[in-house]
Amino acid sequence: MQALPNLFDLPIAEPAAKLAYEAIQQGKNVFGVVHRQVLSNLKSTFYPRLGKVDSLDDETLEYVRNRQTDLLERDWQDAQEGVYPVSLLFDQPWDEFFRLYPQVWLDAPQIWQRVDQKKVQEFAPEIDVEGYPRYYIQNFHHQTDGYLSETSAEIYDLQVELLFGGTADAMRRRILAPLKRGLAAFSSIPANQIRILDVPCGAGRTLKQLRGTFPDASLYGVDLSPTYLQKANRLISQDRGVLPQLLQANAESLPYVDNYFHGISSVFLFHELPAPARQNVIDECFRVLRPGGTFVICDSIQLDDSPELKMAINNFPVMMHEPYYRHYSTDNLVKRLQDAGFVDVETDVHFMSKYLFAHKPV
Numbered sequence: 001m002q003a004l005p006n007l008f009d010l011p012i013a014e015p016a017a018k019l020a021y022e023a024i025q026q027g028k029n030v031f032g033v034v035h036r037q038v039l040s041n042l043k044s045t046f047y048p049r050l051g052k053v054d055s056l057d058d059e060t061l062e063y064v065r066n067r068q069t070d071l072l073e074r075d076w077q078d079a080q081e082g083v084y085p086v087s088l089l090f091d092q093p094w095d096e097f098f099r100l101y102p103q104v105w106l107d108a109p110q111i112w113q114r115v116d117q118k119k120v121q122e123f124a125p126e127i128d129v130e131g132y133p134r135y136y137i138q139n140f141h142h143q144t145d146g147y148l149s150e151t152s153a154e155i156y157d158l159q160v161e162l163l164f165g166g167t168a169d170a171m172r173r174r175i176l177a178p179l180k181r182g183l184a185a186f187s188s189i190p191a192n193q194i195r196i197l198d199v200p201c202g203a204g205r206t207l208k209q210l211r212g213t214f215p216d217a218s219l220y221g222v223d224l225s226p227t228y229l230q231k232a233n234r235l236i237s238q239d240r241g242v243l244p245q246l247l248q249a250n251a252e253s254l255p256y257v258d259n260y261f262h263g264i265s266s267v268f269l270f271h272e273l274p275a276p277a278r279q280n281v282i283d284e285c286f287r288v289l290r291p292g293g294t295f296v297i298c299d300s301i302q303l304d305d306s307p308e309l310k311m312a313i314n315n316f317p318v319m320m321h322e323p324y325y326r327h328y329s330t331d332n333l334v335k336r337l338q339d340a341g342f343v344d345v346e347t348d349v350h351f352m353s354k355y356l357f358a359h360k361p362v
Helices: 013-046 058-080 086-090 094-116 150-163 168-186 205-213 226-236 275-288 307-319 333-340
Strands: 195-198 218-223 245-248 261-267 289-300 343-350 353-359
Touching: 013 058, 013 086, 013 094, 013 150, 058 086, 058 168, 058 307, 058 343, 086 205, 094 150, 150 168, 150 226, 168 205, 168 261, 168 289, 168 343, 168 353, 195 205, 205 218, 205 226, 205 261, 218 226, 226 245, 261 275, 275 289, 275 333, 289 333, 333 343, 333 353
Parallel strands: 195 218, 195 261, 218 245, 261 289
Antiparallel strands: 289 353, 343 353
């Protein structure tokens, strides 16, 4: 029997798919705006004393919207150019959204109460915090139990999607094109022998993008949180192919031999690390990367690359418990990469994220 064609390969599919993609993203953005506004109004009603931040003016808001539009256009173009399949743009976890969205609202009053009481290192009695770095024992984003509970692991990625108007995966995917270009240096190696590490892998959303782009590669992930690793394992097990090898480990001391990986990705990590830990992680990534390998970073924008968004950058650590963000916002990550030994360091910016691409010399 002849195989049915992929719907995305049909001639009529491209314009229809783009319209569908744009409609979905617009709907997610509108929903995110409404969600944040309602949440803010309720917080002001029940906790009027909580600190408020200055609102962005209309010109800045229009600038942000344009950056968001540019991000989504780049996302679509990369799919069209074959960096990753178009189907990856439509990999939306709708079942999880309907199941977990009520939990986001149920968690909100606990967050407001914790903010009001200025509690930023509060964990349930049953959660063992021994053995973790002190800087990690935080209620980042004022999350209940930080990164160490099952509930946190379940709702984290949805919270990020709501914060960024449904663009979190599109921002993650901006690492894929430079990583793919970098891995071309190993074209003589069979695809299933290419090793890619995601550090930290969190609940698995970046690993999912990597699997869609590199279906035959050997994927690895490390994270400090056992509950996030469990969530990542459940998420990636939905896909075909060999499961990634996931380990609980501190990125400051990666449990791998020297020169092991062909590529390493790091998404939304460095703004949550104190400066010494930032350098330690970069040094470790250099150590375990093979000569000729590529290191790609996606993280928050910084003041030097987005001065127009200075107010938003200054607001972020006030709105969200991010104790290391102010230092991060002015940190010289290019120099840190070069100090570790990386060469050919490039930077880019898409929407609210900054990207750094670096190579280990041959």
